[in-house]
Amino acid sequence: MQLVDIKYSAGAMMISAAMVAGCGGGGGGDSAATATAATSTISSSNAPDVAANAVNASNGISQSGSVSSLITGVTVDTGNAGSAGLIDTSLQQIYKVLEKQAAANLVAGVTTTQSYPCTNGGSISATVSEAMTGTLSSGDSVALAATQCIEGSTTLNGGLSVSFSNLSGTPGSATAWSGALGLNFKNFSIAAGTEAALVNGDMALSINQLGYMDAAASISGNSLQLSLSRSGAVVIDRTLSAYSYTGAVKSNLETYSVNFTMTGDFKIASNGAYSVTTTTPFKRLTGAYPYQGALKVTGSGNTSVTLTALDNANVRLDIDKNGDGATDETVNTTWAALKSKI
């Protein structure tokens, strides 16, 4: 049982470290264009907002915040340094379930679904499928449903299922291991402070770690709906489709690329479909804004805005207002200014 605890805890931290690294350094070099027909025009007036939404969505499927938080999905930005990410929070609950399942060694005749009280209130019910009791292995899966589950300052609700495959090595913060996780979110929400994030959709997560802070990861999925509310009011409701993320970390240098189509309700005049493509992989030191990299957001009529990182504080927006491929207008702004738009 003790060994199981270590395995599961280390596994969570391990994935956390790998994803942090993946978001900052490493060069994926993957800038495969996945241009999709878009339905909204990008102009001088909305280009900064469009770029801000693209960056925010990119952060939603990459990492932001502290080294200890793993985010693939939406980051609930409460302004608190230690805000928990979607995957990290989800996996922590799953590992708790795996550790605590009292019925693991009970024969099946009737079948049981156990519920577990959460640290500060509420509960999680879980169904576990393990080939070998107490040991995570390929083919295992966990399905859980949270009901007002309060862990510290975070409240979880909704359903999450995770399947594990192609596991090689022992998951841990400094061990060499690799594996794939298939996640499915069903009205899964994380709330902290005045903000709440709601997620629906699928996600495939693949990790290959060579050692401590030396890892590569990729994320992909068909559809991921991400909704952010503040004080009960929905401020963002977007869906990412045909999305992908690749990244790597080497020491504290993170490199990543993201590609997706986003639709939904943005904080801009035109709510439509935008295609986001990383044209130059982003690079950044862990915890800071990227100092290198570029992404292009394409709207209707092939209008576009290209965001280029000038350094870890400043960015340049090149706006093509008529879709002829030439820059019509350039706006200089900052990472912080873009973040403040959301």
Next chain:
Amino acid sequence: MQEVAGSGKRLVEERGWLPGLELAATYASDHWRFRIKGETYRNDLAYDGQLQNGAAFSTSTGTVQNRLAFEIERQINDKLILLAGVELDRWQRRIQGSGSVLGLNENYRSTRLLLGAESAILKTSYCDVSTKALLVIAQPEQLHVSFGNQLFDDAELETRSATGLRLEADFVPVGAPDMVFSLGFDTLRIGRSNDAVLKKNGLAAGFVSQPEHRRNAFVMRMRYQF
């Protein structure tokens, strides 16, 4: 017996021989027969299944099946008899734990309506052959579950109504008309129960249910009538 998940995946299979004893008393009057019959079978069956988390596990299940039936028969002609009856079925499963694996005890009670017919189909110089077919209409089983090491509080469940079939062929030797040799097949498929609250020390700890299960049996009987 098989237990099957909603996806159709087999969860548990128990199989083996269940030797038993049957006693019946019949009162015949004119074209009517009234019968009370008791049966008991018991043995350990091989359990090929899994733990609650899906890990494969094999053991044995101590099994006892008891039945008490009240039957009425009406002879229509020299070849055809109509039957109706009520049967009380009691089924005990003692799934054995092993090492760190905890066992499970289940007690099922159900009431069934029997409707059918018996027909004499063959007379030879050696034996007379008749066949019987019964429709078995079962009320939901009442299931009482006890968990090994009192892992959870005992639970009560109710399964689903079910309809099954019971077929039998009887062979009566010409030289020994008091003996009846029978071959038969029973089948009954019971749907998954609703979820019941699983408790530990009186506090809710989750949910428990009985999966869909299928009870099939090939039967061989030898009866002596006196």
